[in-house]
Amino acid sequence: MFRKKREVIERRLPTHIAIIMDGNGRWAKKRGLPRSAGHAAGASTFKTIARYCNRIGIRYLTVYAFSTENWKRPEAEVQGIMNLLRDYLKDADQFKNENIRLQFIGDFEPLDEDIRQLMAEDMETSKNATGLTVNIALNYGGRDEIVHAVRRIAQEGLRPEEITEQAVAERLYTAGMPDPDLIIRPSGEYRLSNYLIWQSAYAEYWFSNVLWPDFSPKHLEQAIDAYNGRDRRFGGV
Ligand code: FPP
Numbered sequence: 661m662f663r664k665k666r667e668v669i670e671r672r673l674p675t676h677i678a679i680i681m682d683g684n685g686r687w688a689k690k691r692g693l694p695r696s697a698g699h700a701a702g703a704s705t706f707k708t709i710a711r712y713c714n715r716i717g718i719r720y721l722t723v724y725a726f727s728t729e730n731w732k733r734p735e736a737e738v739q740g741i742m743n744l745l746r747d748y749l750k751d752a753d754q755f756k757n758e759n760i761r762l763q764f765i766g767d768f769e770p771l772d773e774d775i776r777q778l779m780a781e782d783m784e785t786s787k788n789a790t791g792l793t794v795n796i797a798l799n800y801g802g803r804d805e806i807v808h809a810v811r812r813i814a815q816e817g818l819r820p821e822e823i824t825e826q827a828v829a830e831r832l833y834t835a836g837m838p839d840p841d842l843i844i845r846p847s848g849e850y851r852l853s854n855y856l857i858w859q860s861a862y863a864e865y866w867f868s869n870v871l872w873p874d875f876s877p878k879h880l881e882q883a884i885d886a887y888n889g890r891d892r893r894f895g896g897v
Contacts, residue, residue, distance in 0.1 A: 672888055674841035676720035677713065677880075678856055678863070681706060683847025683871030690871075696740035701873035703744040712877040714760055714792035720837060721794050724855050728767070728801030742775065745798070749778035752785050759791035765833035766800035767808065795837065802857030805833050834859055842887045846870045846879070864890045 681702050688698030706723055713721045726741055755762050762782045771779075779798075809831035813823060829835065839859045843852075848869040852860065866883040868875075 671884070673717055674864075674884065674887055675718070676722065676838050676840045676842075677718055677883075678722040678724075678840035678843045678860070679709070680724045680843070680845040680849075680853060680855055681872045682845060682849055684873060686847065687871040687873040695737055698873060699737075699741050699744055703748060705873050705875050707748070709875065709877070709880060710760065710792065710794050711758065712880060714758060718792055720840075721792055722765070722797060722834075722837075722840060722856070723795070724797045724800065724853075726766075726798050726800070727854060728799055728804050729854070731770075731799075742772065745796075746775060746778065749775070749782055752782050755782060755786040755789060759789045760786060761789040761791070761793045762786045763793055763795045763837075764798055765795060765805070766798040767804060768799065770799055793837075795834075797855070800833070800855075802852075802854045804854075806858060808833075828858070832858060839863065842866060842883060844868075844880075844883050846872050846875050862892070862894050864892065 684698035684702040685695045686698070687701060688695050691697075706725075710721055710723075725745065730741070731738060754760070762785075764779055764783070768776055768779065806828070809828050812831045813827065818827060834856070839861070840856060840863045842865075843856070843860055843863045844866050845851075846868045848867070850867055856863075864887050866886050868879060868882070870879055
């Protein structure tokens with residue numbers, strides 16, 4: 661008993677976990693269901709995992725909910741994902757009750773006005789929460805984010821010698837947040853898909869064949885255990 665307790669205490673927790681919630685479509689297809697059912701199941705998994713991260717003391721959880729490329733999907737599927745977001749954002753009490761702070765990254769301009777309104781309200785409601793920060797990537801693309809930062813640098817008229825890594829990082833959507841320590845991609849795909857491409861320079865990766873709707877705290881624990889086995893040197897020796 662004592663030994664087990666010690667092991668738990670000594671475990672290093674990643675400060676920031678980022679997840680690509682992939683495999684919803686395949687999960688639905690396997691069951692003969694529409695893709696929207698896969699996204700609904702994925703949204704439910706997201707809530708379970710966010711709650712679990714909060715409970716074990718993770719500080720930041722960033723999830724890829726909608727990419728700049730996802731607009732290419734059929735209109736009904738896009739609307740289905742947007743409606744799941746609406747449902748999640750409407751239930752603002754959940755953040756208050758759970759001490760979760762809600763933030764977003766991405767280019768929000770093309771999103772429907774009511775969604776943007778809900779996002780603003782939830783950020784305000786949850787801004788003093790001291791537990792997990794849930795960070796939802798919405799109309800997010802890593803290259804788009806870097807272009808956006810570079811444009812700001814040009815608009816602000818920085819001199820070449822002022823353009824440092826820090827100057828770029830401060831103009832990304834993630835300004836003020838620590839870089840992800842652990843990036844999780846389920847569903848058997850092994851790529852970043854334009855996700856946090858600047859911020860992931862020194863992240864550890866964990867891949868699994870499990871489809872996102874089937875992802876559970878058990879898988880998260882496996883990822884954290886794998887992370888604990890990694891030797892992070894950040895370019896040193
Ligand atoms: C990728 O799976 C998943 C998405 C593009 C959407 C993810 C969105 C959600 C889980 C809902 C978001 C809701 C909240 C509340 C954050 P895929 O469709 O590419 O799966 P496939 O590769 O099997 O087709």
